[in-house]
Amino acid sequence: MQAPSEQNYIQQLSIDCVIFGYQEKQLKVLVPKMNFRGDFWALPAGFIYQDENIDQAARRILEGRTGIKDIYLEQFRVFGDAQRTNLQVLERLVQLNQEKLRDHWFNQKEFDWITRRFVSIGYYALVDINKVVPQKSEMDASIEWCPIKELPPMIMDHNEMVANALETLRLNLDQKLIAFNLLPQTFTMKELQELYEAIFDKPFARNNFQKKMLELNVLERLEKKFTGAANKAPYLYRFQPQG
């Protein structure tokens, strides 16, 4: 993290990112663990430079943690409780890690800056998990893809943020045709259905699902997938919006 300062960044405004990936039939979220004593899990986050659009800021933060540039991202909500502040987290962090913090982080002015009330813009991102090489920031001990059902307790309202991002993802999924951002370029109908089942956490009927997806008119059917058993091989599809 760069030392925050009034001159560089908009004050009291931050961005938090819920980065969704899909793997082993599970929806996952990219979660860094901070490199301090005590278990501090926090969503990838950052601030907005004075000369930077908010979407650019979100892309910069996302690229920093995923190593990729072209990411589907969308605002989902602003979190703006009057009591929303890092103060308790930072105080506990200082308490547990005095020496480390004294050596590396936060002079008093920076501590004051970062413990004020913050309004945070929540973005969610959808990535092809195979393309991402998760990047630790200098404050992280590790960064992991965590199944959404097994998320650790994170700092502040970050668990609520994930729940909210998931809710928005579900609402948007059909209307905005965005699920494909979570898949490799080609996939079978079964794989697509498993993705939807992971996101909605419920089973879909195979025939209905296939019918609905084909009616969207955005799937291009390719050759059959090579499985060794040619006559039962499923078709591969590719997302190809019309017009």
Add this chain to the structure above:
Amino acid sequence: MQAPSEQNYIQQLSIDCVIFGYQEKQLKVLVPKMNFRGDFWALPAGFIYQDENIDQAARRILEGRTGIKDIYLEQFRVFGDAQRTNLQVLERLVQLNQEKLRDHWFNQKEFDWITRRFVSIGYYALVDINKVVPQKSEMDASIEWCPIKELPPMIMDHNEMVANALETLRLNLDQKLIAFNLLPQTFTMKELQELYEAIFDKPFARNNFQKKMLELNVLERLEKKFTGAANKAPYLYRFQPQG
């Protein structure tokens, strides 16, 4: 408008409100016109007190302009271009209204505060237009319900904000069952259909529409509407979510 100051408000963060009403088969937006020389139309807006949740701030701003407290409101997007500032608007306003501004508004410090880059949280609100008595602020010459198809050119990105709010309203309309906030407590199926047609700006087939609405399982059928012609009178309905 109260004189803005660093101590009271979060800096560089504002709220803009798109207040939707429905009247004479038209979707309308509540638009104040500022009391200065030159045609300055602007969405109802305000800032966020340091000790105030952002939703509370939006409710305060909405109540100030509509006179009512219980309003359906929802964030729809944050507008955060790096170049987003009141500077051009304020400069033109000063140029055209020197005397008036000198007498009443903005010392230099306030001018500097309000012409910095602002990130703005867009909220849209749905109201029963019959319950609203539009309130001018001290900076307004008038405040009017304007059909969404006849909006004047507003300052900054406010026309884009309305377009965006409308898009979100359309996306949310079925899934969140919110259209009823625009209607009086009871309405006929035809009136409900006309509302949907106004929002989506296209006709719906009567039978399909009625079937779809009844399947939502949120309409309670009441007595027939008194029209004088008893045998052709339509039923009245009331929004009544189950469970």
